[in-house]
Amino acid sequence: MPISRTSSSSLRGRRGALAGALVLASALLAACSSAPEPAPTATEAATAAGYAVEHARGTAELAAAPQRVVTLEPVETDTAVALGVVPVGAAVLSVEAGVPAYLGEEAQAIEVVGTVPEPSLEAIAALEPDLILGTESRHADLYDQLAGIAPTVFMATQTDPWQENVLLVGRALGRETDAQALLDAYDARCAQLQEDYDVSGTAQLLRPRDGIVSAYGPRSFAGSTLECVGFSTPEQDWGEDISVDLSPERVTEAAADLVLVSAADPADPAAVPAEIPLSAGSFPDVRVVDQSYWISGVGPLGGQAVLDDVEQFLQDRAGS
Numbered sequence: 001m002p003i004s005r006t007s008s009s010s011l012r013g014r015r016g017a018l019a020g021a022l023v024l025a026s027a028l029l030a031a032c033s034s035a036p037e038p039a040p041t042a043t044e045a046a047t048a049a050g051y052a053v054e055h056a057r058g059t060a061e062l063a064a065a066p067q068r069v070v071t072l073e074p075v076e077t078d079t080a081v082a083l084g085v086v087p088v089g090a091a092v093l094s095v096e097a098g099v100p101a102y103l104g105e106e107a108q109a110i111e112v113v114g115t116v117p118e119p120s121l122e123a124i125a126a127l128e129p130d131l132i133l134g135t136e137s138r139h140a141d142l143y144d145q146l147a148g149i150a151p152t153v154f155m156a157t158q159t160d161p162w163q164e165n166v167l168l169v170g171r172a173l174g175r176e177t178d179a180q181a182l183l184d185a186y187d188a189r190c191a192q193l194q195e196d197y198d199v200s201g202t203a204q205l206l207r208p209r210d211g212i213v214s215a216y217g218p219r220s221f222a223g224s225t226l227e228c229v230g231f232s233t234p235e236q237d238w239g240e241d242i243s244v245d246l247s248p249e250r251v252t253e254a255a256a257d258l259v260l261v262s263a264a265d266p267a268d269p270a271a272v273p274a275e276i277p278l279s280a281g282s283f284p285d286v287r288v289v290d291q292s293y294w295i296s297g298v299g300p301l302g303g304q305a306v307l308d309d310v311e312q313f314l315q316d317r318a319g320s
Contacts, residue, residue, distance in 0.1 A: 053172050056136040056154040057143055065174035066131035066151075072119050073155065074100075075162055076133040078299025079169040081107050083178055089113040089127045093296055097264075100292040102305050125149050133172060159242055162221050162298045182300035189307050190228035197314040199230030201257035207243070207295060208261065208273045214243045215254040221298045222260070225306045231258065251275045255282035258313065262291035287313055 053060045070089040071077040077090045081103050089111045092098055099110050111127065114120035117138060124132065129150045137157035139146070146152045153172040155165045163183050170179025193199065203226040205216040216223045218233045220242035227233060234256050236244050246253055251273065263271035266288045276283050293305040 051174065053153050053168075055168065055172075056156040057152075060147075060151045060153045060172070062131065062151050062172075062174075066129075066172075068127065068129045069131045069133065069173070070113060070124050070127060070129040070150075072113075072132070072134040072139055073116060073158055073165075074296050074302075075158065075165045075298040076155070076169050077107075077110070078103065078297060078301050079166045079179065079182075080133075080173065082182055082300040083170065083173055083175045085173050085175070086110065088129060089124060091116045091119040097292070100297060102290070102293045102297055103301060121145055121149070131172060133169060158298075159219070162224075162303075166299060179300075186300060186303045186307070187228070189304070190225070193307065193311055193314065194230035197318060199314065201231060202234050203231035203258040203260070204234050204254050204256035205260045205262065205289075205294060206251075206254055206276075207291065208263075208271075212245045212247060213251050213254065213273060213275075214245050216243045216295075217241065221302070222294045222306060225303055226310070229307070229310055248273065248275045252279050252282045255279075257285060259283050259286045260289045260294065260309075261286060262294050263288050264291055266290050285317075 050061065050063045053062065066085070069080055069085055069087045071080055071087045072091040074093065077087060077099075080087050086106055087110050090099060091114050092100075092112050093116055095112055095115060098112055099107050101108075111123070113123040113127070119134075119139070119142070121142065124146070132146050132150050132152040134142070134146060134152060134154050135156075135158055136143075136154045137159075139154065143152060143154065153168070155168055158165075166179050166183060167176060170176040173179075205220070205222045205226070207214040207216065215234075215236060217236060217238040218224055218227050219238065219240070223233055223242070234254060236253070238244065252275075259276070261272050261276070265271070268288075271288045272286060276286060287309075289309055290305075293302040294309075296302075297305060
């Protein structure tokens with residue numbers, strides 16, 4: 001059973017690949033320039049003079065397209081950077097890890113304002129934002145205080161379909177058309193990979209943690225991306241959940257033609273749980289991937305980073 005890890009050279013090339021993703025989105029917009037311009041959305045038409053954004057807590061009124069944005073959710077940070085609006089502050093999953101490297105060099109200047117579940121109101125206020133983006137399911141108790149600092153737009157939940165949240169961020173930033181172009185570029189790349197490599201078979205993302213293994217389903221960010229390129233997800237009782245937890249004894253229930261194991265450090269030799277190589281027949285192709293974008297990097301840039309890895313795996317298969 002081959003176990004592959006993301007190489008250091010691949011990681012060093014990530015920023016260039018992500019930049020290419022943005023170029024792809026820009027090219028998609030340029031390709032349409034010869035056609036009649038679509039009518040602007042209500043939000044975009046009103047951006048210069050102020051506009052309203054409907055969201056999970058009602059309606060936010062913005063005087064103009066925001067310039068100093070604070071994001072409290074990974075998908076909001078990812079989308080804002082992808083749209084060229086680098087936040088002045090962001091909540092992160094780990095203060096020690098900081099802003100994910102896959103977002104690129106410019107994003108490393110973003111000031112950390114606490115963690116996603118526990119953002120700091122003082123740090124947010126000190127940045128004098130003109131827009132705050134958060135999540136009802138995580139930050140409901142903070143909404144009134146946040147709205148007292150700056151106009152605040154809340155997604156309903158981080159488990160909503162990520163594309164819908166990308167469009168909400170686009171509307172809040174006055175860039176909904178550009179947000180749609182990023183999603184179109186993602187969909188187009190999925191379709192191209194499926195066509196180029198005639199993708200079939202099953203694929204499963206696994207996340208080892210706390211003595212269990214979480215298997216991510218088709219409603220998850222990574223699972224939906226794997227299905228987008230043509231893989232199917234092994235059967236589980238997914239319900240409305242994005243993942244199910246398996247004990248070590250049940251790990252073979254996640255058997256698939258391609259298995260991705262997420263890790264904070266893909267080069268760590270201990271990243272793959274011992275039960276997986278002991279069941280090589282159930283796991284013929286195991287790859288270790290970076291959890292900063294496979295698990296946490298929800299958004300247009302994270303989607304392109306996942307597709308970078310998937311394309312490499314497909315190239316490896318084609319060459320074997």
